[in-house]
Amino acid sequence: MLELARLEDLPADYRAALGTQNLVPLWPNLRGVLPPGQPRPKTLPTHWSYESLKPLLLAAGELTPIEKAERRVLVLANPGHGLENMQASAAMYLGMQLLLPGEWAPAHRHTPNAVRMIVEGTGAYTTVDGERCAMERGDLILTPTGLWHEHAHDGAEPVVWLDVLDLPLVYYLEASYHEDGPRQAVRPGAGERRYARGGLLPAPLFERGTRAYPMLRYPWREARAALEQLAAAEPGLDAVQIEYVNPENGAHVQNILGFYALMLRPGQTLSLPRRSPAAVFHLIEGSATVSVDAQQFKLAPADTCCAPGFSRVTLANASADQPAFIFIADEGPLHEKLGLIETRN
Ligand code: GTQ
Numbered sequence: 001m002l003e004l005a006r007l008e009d010l011p012a013d014y015r016a017a018l019g020t021q022n023l024v025p026l027w028p029n030l031r032g033v034l035p036p037g038q039p040r041p042k043t044l045p046t047h048w049s050y051e052s053l054k055p056l057l058l059a060a061g062e063l064t065p066i067e068k069a070e071r072r073v074l075v076l077a078n079p080g081h082g083l084e085n086m087q088a089s090a091a092m093y094l095g096m097q098l099l100l101p102g103e104w105a106p107a108h109r110h111t112p113n114a115v116r117m118i119v120e121g122t123g124a125y126t127t128v129d130g131e132r133c134a135m136e137r138g139d140l141i142l143t144p145t146g147l148w149h150e151h152a153h154d155g156a157e158p159v160v161w162l163d164v165l166d167l168p169l170v171y172y173l174e175a176s177y178h179e180d181g182p183r184q185a186v187r188p189g190a191g192e193r194r195y196a197r198g199g200l201l202p203a204p205l206f207e208r209g210t211r212a213y214p215m216l217r218y219p220w221r222e223a224r225a226a227l228e229q230l231a232a233a234e235p236g237l238d239a240v241q242i243e244y245v246n247p248e249n250g251a252h253v254q255n256i257l258g259f260y261a262l263m264l265r266p267g268q269t270l271s272l273p274r275r276s277p278a279a280v281f282h283l284i285e286g287s288a289t290v291s292v293d294a295q296q297f298k299l300a301p302a303d304t305c306c307a308p309g310f311s312r313v314t315l316a317n318a319s320a321d322q323p324a325f326i327f328i329a330d331e332g333p334l335h336e337k338l339g340l341i342e343t344r345n
Contacts (some may be wrong), residue, residue: 004030022056025098041308042307043089043278044080045292050096050119050302055231057160066162073097073163076304081168085100088306091169091256091331097161099124099153107150110178113254114143117162117282117327118220123155128216131189135159138284140244140327144213144254148181162282162304164329166256191215192222195247214248220284224325227263231323238270241328258332264288264317264324272313276342277331279313280306286324289316299326310344 007015007028018024057074066072073095081087089095097116099105101123116126117140124135130145133139143149153159170176171280174293194202195215201208223242231240240263252258262285264270281290283299290297291314292307298303298318307313309331317324335341 001036004028021329039276040081041090041278043078043087043306043308043311045295045297045305045307046076046078046080046088046309047290047297047299047305048076048094048303049300051300053096054160057096058158061098061100061158062135066100066105070108071095071097071105072099076185078306085168087168088280089168089308089331091166091334092278092280092306092329093163093165093167094280094304094306095163095165097151098162099151099159101153101156101158102198103153104183105151106146107176107181107184109146109148109181111145111175112165112167113145113256114163114165115254115259115329116141116143117164117284117316118195119156119162121155121159123157124153124159125187126151127184129213130184130187131191131216132186133189133217135161136220137197138224138257138325138327140218140220142213142216142218142225142253147213148184149183160302162255162278162302164259165280166334167252169256169334178187189217192219195241198226201248209248211248212246212306213253214246215253218244223261224285227261227325228323231263231265238268240265252333254333255337256331256334260328260329260330261329262315262326264315264326267317267320268321269314269316272315274310274312274344275332276309276340277335278306278332279328280304281313281315282327282329284325284327286322287318287324289318290314291316310342 004027075086076094077086078088079084118135118137126133128143128149133141226242244259282304288299290305293311297305
């Protein structure tokens with residue numbers, strides 16, 4: 001490959017003259033922005049242990065009242081991006097949020113899309129666009145761009161969930177902002193009942209719904225049953241995986257990030273294709289080992305790890321007699337829309 005001239009190869013007065021006119025020579029920077037063969041991600045394979053972070057999250061519950069936090073969250077930050085940038089990958093943000101009994105995280109809406117994957121505790125609910133979405137372990141709740149949402153808790157124990165947002169991307173685009181709102185009037189959640197059976201859609205007067213986000217809560221009970229039925233129906237299938245989709249049209253549930261649940265059969269090892277989008281793996285149930293290139297992470301329930309784009313990822317069930325269930329978030333929909341999606345061997 002052609003060796004390009006360095007910045008130091010230019011006379012200092014020439015460099016200074018460029019700077020005064022807001023000009024930059026491309027050639028010393030060309031390989032940095034267009035590296036050979038494949039990207040050089042800042043995203044580092046990183047593991048966050050729930051057992052280790054939980055005491056710090058509970059301590060935040062004592063140190064900072066909800067009124068002073070608005071959202072009491074410890075961000076799972078990727079050191080490759082600089083912790084202060086609060087990024088798990090180029091486009092993904094992850095946070096562990098704590099809500100204590102009786103607390104209320106007030107209504108707001110914002111341009112980034114969010115989802116919640118519930119980790120533990122019962123009795124909390126998120127009101128999204130007026131719909132009450134109960135929060136139970138393993139449930140996925142959407143709070144898409146622009147929809148009002150607030151979190152409340154009538155139960156007796158702390159509730160913890162994983163937030164996944166496309167905040168780093170929306171922030172990078174200088175499109176990130178929020179608005180505060182009044183407490184929402186709450187009606188019972190309906191989406192999960194309206195779309196209770198696969199392949200059967202409500203069609204009022206033969207018109208299909210046109211709401212961009214018809215279903216806001218995806219109960220774990222249903223996702224788990226779907227995985228078990230898929231595994232039983234297709235004993236030879238390696239990737240027992242479902243995607244959380246818009247039930248009206250089968251599209252990704254959100255515009256930017258994709259969300260999936262995967263079941264590893266007892267003892268199974270599954271190598272994933274190398275793909276351009278970064279991905280996040282969060283263990284819902286069981287025990288698993290996630291290898292990302294040369295690194296190996298042992299995931300206990302509620303542990304989370306991330307893998308940069310184009311990395312070699314292998315998922316292994318650490319149990320020989322129980323299935324393992326993994327929640328996956330990735331930047332796939334974004335890469336597809338931008339025409340950047342690639343899969344390699
Ligand atoms: O619960 O609305 O982790 O607005 C970051 C930003 C959670 C939330 C986060 C948010 C929220």
